[in-house]
Amino acid sequence: MSARxxxxxxxxxxxxxxxxxxxALDLPADAAATAESxxxxxxxxxxxxxxxxxxxxxxxxxALALQGLRPDLTLQADARLAEMDFGAWEGRPWDxxxxxxxxxxxxxxxxxxxxxxxxLERMLARVGAALRDAQSRTHGGRDVLWITxxxxxxxxxxxxxxxxxxxxxxxxxxxAAPAFGAWTVWDLE
Numbered sequence: 001m002s003a004r005x006x007x008x009x010x011x012x013x014x015x016x017x018x019x020x021x022x023x024a025l026d027l028p029a030d031a032a033a034t035a036e037s038x039x040x041x042x043x044x045x046x047x048x049x050x051x052x053x054x055x056x057x058x059x060x061x062x063a064l065a066l067q068g069l070r071p072d073l074t075l076q077a078d079a080r081l082a083e084m085d086f087g088a089w090e091g092r093p094w095d096x097x098x099x100x101x102x103x104x105x106x107x108x109x110x111x112x113x114x115x116x117x118x119x120l121e122r123m124l125a126r127v128g129a130a131l132r133d134a135q136s137r138t139h140g141g142r143d144v145l146w147i148t149x150x151x152x153x154x155x156x157x158x159x160x161x162x163x164x165x166x167x168x169x170x171x172x173x174x175x176a177a178p179a180f181g182a183w184t185v186w187d188l189e
Contacts, residue, residue: 004141004142004144004187004188005185005186005187005188006131006134006144006145006156006185006186006187006188007045007143007145007146007183007184008145008146008148008152008153008156008178008184008186009037009041009062009145009146009147009148009178009181009182009183010147010148010149010150010153010177010179010181010182010183011029011034011037011054011056011058011059011147011148012029012030012033012034012037012058012061012062012180012181013029013030013033013180013181014027014029014030014058014180015027015029015030017093019093019094019095020093020094021089021090021092021093021097021115022090022091023084023085023086023089023090023117023149023151024056024083024084024086024117024118025090026056026058027057028058028061029057029058029061029062029180031061033180033181034061034062034065035065036181037062037065037180037181037182038062038065038066038068040181041062041066042066042070044183045143045145046143048072048142049073049142049143049144050074050076050142050145051063051073051074051075051076051144051145051147052075052077052078052081052130052144052145052146053075053076053077053078053081053146053147053148054078054079054081054082054083054147054148054149054152055077055082056149059081059148059149060077062147062181063075063147066147073145078130078146079126080126080127080129080130081127081130081147081148081149081152082148082149082152083148083150083151083152084114084117084118084123084151085117085118086114086115086118087115087116087118088115088116088117089114089115089117090115090117101114101115105170106170109168109169109173110124110168121168123151123155124155124158124159124168127152127156130146131156131159131160134188135189144188151177153178153184154175154176156186157174157176158173160186161174
């Protein structure tokens with residue numbers, strides 16, 4: 001039997017001005033880009049996998065478009081797969097954030113709540129719980145697809161690749177994530 005995998009797909013380009021902080025903002029994604037991403041993903045996915053998606057509409061739209069092409073897929077929203085909440089920073093241009101606020105976040109990267117929102121250690125805890133579920137036999141030994149965000153993809157990378165006990169610092173945090181409408185695949189076993 002082949003190893004079970006986590007397919008980690010990122011939503012299509014959201015309808016927001018470039019350079020805007022939009023973590024928890026519930027924005028739609030470009031409809032044409034969503035349809036194209038769903039088409040490519042539908043062709044690549046194995047049959048009968050478990051699908052979980054962020055409840056934010058940019059992910060839900062991709063999940064619904066995918067299910068329209070692949071009726072064998074059953075969708076379930078999972079709040080643990082939502083993007084980080086940046087509090088008062090949401091909807092603001094990144095270059096409008098005070099340098100002192102950015103520096104405070106990077107200095108206490110794990111525990112600081114940017115914009116009064118969510119601390120990274122909290123996000124890692126919820127993504128880690130979802131990852132443990134995916135690694136267990138909860139899904140009947142099937143592959144799992146998450147339709148989610150860049151921040152969640154970076155959390156998965158950290159959780160699967162960081163050395164045990166590694167310090168969670170801004171300069172050690174993964175920067176790679178799937179492009180809009182693209183995906184990566186991780187072995188779960």
